[in-house]
Amino acid sequence: MANASEPGGGGGEAAALGLKLATLSLLLCVSLAGNVLFALLIVRERSLHRAPYYLLLDLCLADGLRALACLPAVMLAARRAAAAAGTPPGALGCKLLAFLAALFCFHAAFLLLGVGVTRYLAIAHHRFYAERLAGWPCAAMLVCAAWALALAAAFPPVLDGGGGEDEDAPCALEQRPDGAPGALGFLLLLAVVVGATHLVYLRLLFFIHDRRKMRPARLVPAVSHDWTFHGPGATGQAAANWTAGFGRGPTPPALVGIRPAGPGRGARRLLVLEEFKTEKRLCKMFYAITLLFLLLWGPYVVASYLRVLVRPGAVPQAYLTASVWLTFAQAGINPVVCFLFNRELRDCFRAQFPCCQSPQTTQATLPCDLKGIGL
Numbered sequence: 001m002a003n004a005s006e007p008g009g010g011g012g013e014a015a016a017l018g019l020k021l022a023t024l025s026l027l028l029c030v031s032l033a034g035n036v037l038f039a040l041l042i043v044r045e046r047s048l049h050r051a052p053y054y055l056l057l058d059l060c061l062a063d064g065l066r067a068l069a070c071l072p073a074v075m076l077a078a079r080r081a082a083a084a085a086g087t088p089p090g091a092l093g094c095k096l097l098a099f100l101a102a103l104f105c106f107h108a109a110f111l112l113l114g115v116g117v118t119r120y121l122a123i124a125h126h127r128f129y130a131e132r133l134a135g136w137p138c139a140a141m142l143v144c145a146a147w148a149l150a151l152a153a154a155f156p157p158v159l160d161g162g163g164g165e166d167e168d169a170p171c172a173l174e175q176r177p178d179g180a181p182g183a184l185g186f187l188l189l190l191a192v193v194v195g196a197t198h199l200v201y202l203r204l205l206f207f208i209h210d211r212r213k214m215r216p217a218r219l220v221p222a223v224s225h226d227w228t229f230h231g232p233g234a235t236g237q238a239a240a241n242w243t244a245g246f247g248r249g250p251t252p253p254a255l256v257g258i259r260p261a262g263p264g265r266g267a268r269r270l271l272v273l274e275e276f277k278t279e280k281r282l283c284k285m286f287y288a289i290t291l292l293f294l295l296l297w298g299p300y301v302v303a304s305y306l307r308v309l310v311r312p313g314a315v316p317q318a319y320l321t322a323s324v325w326l327t328f329a330q331a332g333i334n335p336v337v338c339f340l341f342n343r344e345l346r347d348c349f350r351a352q353f354p355c356c357q358s359p360q361t362t363q364a365t366l367p368c369d370l371k372g373i374g375l
Contacts, residue, residue, distance in 0.1 A: 020078050024328070028071045031332030035064035038335045045348045052282050054139035055115050058146075059108060059289075060334055066104035067331040073097055074328075099154055102186070105297065105327075106150035109193040112290045114142040116200035119283045124207050126279075153189055184308050187301060194294055201287050208280070278344070285341040289334055296330040299323035 042048045042057045118138075121129040132138070300323040303315045339345055 017078065021075055023325075024071050024075050024078070027328050027332055028067055031067035031071075032064055034332055034335035035060040035067075038338065039064075041345070041349055041352055044352055048345075048348060049136075051118070051134055051136065051139040052115070052286075054136060055111060055118075055142060056286075056334075056338065058143045059111055062104050062107050062111075063331045063334055066100070067328075069100050070097060071328060071331075102154035103150050106153045106190065106193075107146050108293060109190060109197070110149045111143070111146040112286070112293060113193055113197045113200070114146060115286050116197045116204075116290065118142070119279070119286055120200055120204045120207070122279045123204060123276075123283065126275075153186070187304055187308065190297075190301060194290075194297075197290055198294070201283075201290065204283065281342060281344075285338060288337050288341050292333060292337060293330060296326045296333070300327050 038060045039057055042053050118129070118133060121133060299319070303320050303323050306314045339349065
């Protein structure tokens, strides 16, 4: 209020406050609208009732809850700081908001690590993944484990947390300014989890690259007496057909002792080309989410390291504010990344919400239920 009497001071501060509140409101609306729309799409579309999308649904719901819990508190803190009036938030309120911020941050980190492991198993060990990990029980166990680990990891910043003078601090991962061991352990754990997630995707990249190497063709004729090709020159297609239940005649010599899959046994097919492309698209989408998590949370983690290891005033206030706001943007960017990197989601979105497309696109788009997985 004192600055309002100064010439030009009140107008500049009012404009800055209005811009900040408008930006926070935009982030809040985008996060809530995108995450709620994505959740409705997964719930309504039966073809998306699979383990990867269940995990993505939990991630988007957590981002929406984080935006709903943290961004209004930051807006109120900004208004209180600009008006220089009102009661400041108490220590309990600051610790509660810091706990929620740390909880949602660690939940996303642990869940992305579990998603990376499941993506590697879906590509490298597809039969094991299809038989053991493709259903909703595995997704539910992974979600519960991520929340439990995040709950265990979020308590140290709250118990050791201290209040900050910045109006953006209520939703930041607050640390003690004296370099407490709990704060350093918190940052190290977050860095280890994010680093391990990227190592899993790097191992998956090497696995795919090794399987794409060109090898010279060896034209060795296959052996066949009754249309059951075997031997060095066999491609394995006849054996695969016989194992899948499509073979006729006696058992091939190479498959003696292996029971063929009958029509009622519900055997899983091998990882064919279209399924492999679908799994690769899911891997690209989840890695884009993981990479954005690193890029948006990385500046704040670096600033926290400097504040803990060097001194609290070692980080410029402008850099600290920008890094905190980048973490706010992470709460609403995941649905955008999902729709950009996943064609199946776009097709299902057009089928479920035909009002969002032109009549020409509506006539040319098939229902998502009839298109199949990855088509």
